Amino acid sequence: MELSINLTTQPKEIPADESKLGFGNVFTDHMFVMNYDEGKGWHDARIVPYAPIALDPAAMVLHYGQEVFEGLKAYRTADGSIQLFRPQENFKRLNKSNERLCIPAIDEEFALHALKELIKIEEKWVPHSKDTSLYIRPFIIATDAHLGVRPASSYLFIIILSPSGSYYAGGLAPVKIYIEENYVRAVKGGMGFAKTGGNYAASLKSQDEAKHQDYSQVLWLDGVHRKYIEEVGAMNVFFKIAGEVVTPALEGSILPGITRKSVIEMLQSWGEKVTEKRISVDDLVKAFEDGTFEEAFGSGTAAVISPIGMLKVGGKEYTINNGQIGAMSQKLYDELTDLQWGRKPDSFGWIEKID
Ligand code: PLP
Ligand code: COI
Numbered sequence: 001m002e003l004s005i006n007l008t009t010q011p012k013e014i015p016a017d018e019s020k021l022g023f024g025n026v027f028t029d030h031m032f033v034m035n036y037d038e039g040k041g042w043h044d045a046r047i048v049p050y051a052p053i054a055l056d057p058a059a060m061v062l063h064y065g066q067e068v069f070e071g072l073k074a075y076r077t078a079d080g081s082i083q084l085f086r087p088q089e090n091f092k093r094l095n096k097s098n099e100r101l102c103i104p105a106i107d108e109e110f111a112l113h114a115l116k117e118l119i120k121i122e123e124k125w126v127p128h129s130k131d132t133s134l135y136i137r138p139f140i141i142a143t144d145a146h147l148g149v150r151p152a153s154s155y156l157f158i159i160i161l162s163p164s165g166s167y168y169a170g171g172l173a174p175v176k177i178y179i180e181e182n183y184v185r186a187v188k189g190g191m192g193f194a195k196t197g198g199n200y201a202a203s204l205k206s207q208d209e210a211k212h213q214d215y216s217q218v219l220w221l222d223g224v225h226r227k228y229i230e231e232v233g234a235m236n237v238f239f240k241i242a243g244e245v246v247t248p249a250l251e252g253s254i255l256p257g258i259t260r261k262s263v264i265e266m267l268q269s270w271g272e273k274v275t276e277k278r279i280s281v282d283d284l285v286k287a288f289e290d291g292t293f294e295e296a297f298g299s300g301t302a303a304v305i306s307p308i309g310m311l312k313v314g315g316k317e318y319t320i321n322n323g324q325i326g327a328m329s330q331k332l333y334d335e336l337t338d339l340q341w342g343r344k345p346d347s348f349g350w351i352e353k354i355d
Contacts (some may be wrong), residue, residue: 001043001110003117008049014163018129021165023302028125028134032118033212036104038153045110050160056145057212060152063199066142068097071301072258073133074119075163075355076126077342082119082134084352085301085340086113089258090284102151107315110353111138113229115159119354127163131337135164137300150205160181167234167302168216168227172333174309174323175298177232179281180206181314185230185253187223192253199255203233217298219311221281222253235298238259239279240328242292249276259299262350263332269348272328281313288318295326305333309335 008029015026027050034045050242061067068089074082091108098105115136119126126134138159140175142152169177183206186192186199210218219229219237228250231237236257245267250256267274287293296308307330309323320326325333336343339351 001042001067001107003114004044004046005117006046006048006122006277010049013210014124015215017070018127018132018163018165021127021132023164023165023167024135024137024162026108026163028122028163030118030121031161031202032114032157032159033335034106034114034157035153036157039346040105041106042157043107043258045114047114047121048217053156055141055143058145058147059141059143060146061141061143063147065201066101067138067140067194068094068103068194068196069139070094070195072136073301073340074126075133075138075341078127078340080115081342082123082126082342082354083272084115084119084259085353086262086350087115087352089261090138093195093256093258096142096282097196098140099189100194101196103142103155106140106157116354118159118161122161125161125163129165132163133340135162135344136160136298137162138195142178154337155293156244158312164302167300167304168306170303172307174212174307174314174320174325175216176310177217177219177308178210178213178215178228178312179314180210180220181226182206182259184223184226185220188252190223190253191255193250193254197257207233220254227282228282229281230282231257234296236299238263238307239284239287239293241283241287243294245272245274245328246279247274247276257299257301259301259304259336262336262348263299264336265304265348268305284311285313288313293318293320295329296320297326297329298330305336342349 072090144152217233222228231254299305308323
């Protein structure tokens, strides 16, 4: 497919103070856009100046939430080059989400090609400071002007870019989390494994209440038994108990994180045993009570590796590893970020250079 390019005549100022970027606040000069129409397929792939999009007020995404998205990052290395981390996995997952939401599949190879071209154009927007990156947000929305409930017949696929710092303001500082007992995010058979806005909408109320209680996120339980650990707002979760690493198995209700997959593969390459299984709240409480609970951390593109320093279960607060980052969490964070920012050779074959 052809990719047409129309460059802006009014480039914006690139923020000089990278320490003030925050997460997802600033957007670059251009975006990638492609249309889908039934009978025509995906067409008119283009890079155009970043601008608001016009949508009919009846556009189906606005009413029934038919949309999917992805999140990945472009990293600036010490020699000034730019690289991506397992981007093929993101486009593969986008198509899995598409399938669940009745959105037509995209050509994954072409999407990656278009993303690379977009990043080349926006090269100057990839920040240089430690722990900063260019956050990439591909998304697809249903655009038919129609109010009946059915899959749409027209879509927009857009990729926007946002130079960003840490997702959590505290950076690598251990976060406080509680186990959510009132609300659920997703159930098996629902959309939990897909990256779609509705899952995040379902989480807002709970996240808001957590913020008010000075917790950074909640840890979700399964929606049926209300006793098995699922994931955190924007992260998968891992526990180290009695020397063994465990993480909730992928049973359809949690996001199959690319960082999760990478953490598992990295730990296994170090000879660590990682078990994907159902983990109950009782298993965690037991480990706290018998002193075998060693570490807990979340994994995600935006959050990287985020140590959990305190977990509230029922009314009780349990401090983990004295509220400090554990040795394994720290090593994973170091190794993963060394790979992502090109400080260490890519022995796993996970890096995709932009040239
Ligand atoms: N779980 C949820 C709900 C998320 O939003 C994310 C972030 O993308 C993750 C887990 C981690 O996934 P990944 O490692 O692919 O970023
Ligand atoms: C990511 O980690 O990329 C995410 O999409 C998380 C989030 C900001 C929703």
